[in-house]
Amino acid sequence: MGSHESRDERHNHNPFAEGNVLPATIPTEHIKGMIVNKQGPLCFSCHPDLEKGIPGGKSKHQPVLAGECTNCHSPHKAKLKGLLLATSPDLCLNCHKDLKTKMGKEKAHQPAARDCLRCHVPHVSPQAALMSQAIQPLCGECHDSKSATFGKAHISIDAAVMNCRNCHDPHASKNPKFFKNVIHPPFAGGRARTAISSASKDARHRV
DSSP states (O other): OTTSOOSOSSEEOHHHHTTOOTTTBOOOSSSGGGBSSOHHHHHHTTOHHHHHHSTTOSEEOHHHHTTOGGGTBOSSEESSGGGBSSOTTHHHHTTOHHHHHHHHHSEEOHHHHHOGGGTBOSSEESSGGGBSSOHHHHHHTTSOTTSHHHHHHTTTOOGGGOOGGGTBOSSEESSTTOBOSSOOHHHHTTOHHHHHHHHHHHHHHHO
16 A cells, blocks of 8 residues: 555545555646545545435535535544544534634533534535424424423414524523523513413403
8 A cells, every 4th residue: 555544443435445545546736635536526426325415405514515525524544433533513613613612602502512413414404504304393302392391481382383593592502591692672581471471361351
């Protein structure tokens, strides 16, 4: 293999493990890394299913669109599954620096602090924000929308019609309930339930 790295890591990229590196790495002065084509087309030549899924996705990870696969993956070998360069959330926060700062200064949502892949997929998604599924069932995996406490806190609004992110920050917040910095004043002051209750009483008296 000459000057190439030894195959002593837990996970090896198949072309590298098989010693079949020349088809991908031929010295050229035009492309970084002496590869025969840009990363995107080169990687998609062996991963066509990923490329085919991109056009139909509602949200797409920018490094995937830019063909910057080595931002997250090693092209040769890695100790981590998927040839990842680091584990989540460290790998993700290496690019999402503003989010890293926010999570460091404020109360971090525990799923976000543990693993971004708990809620997101890394390449392309049929949902917004690279979410792994629609927001209601996603949040519902941890938050029981059928419970009495949930109903009381959300003034009995049907969870199926909610967009949790309209009011809550899914990553971090200064508020213990993860409210966004700008929220509807009645909710912020806990007055929404009282206002609706009063309106309901008035309606009953008028009947």
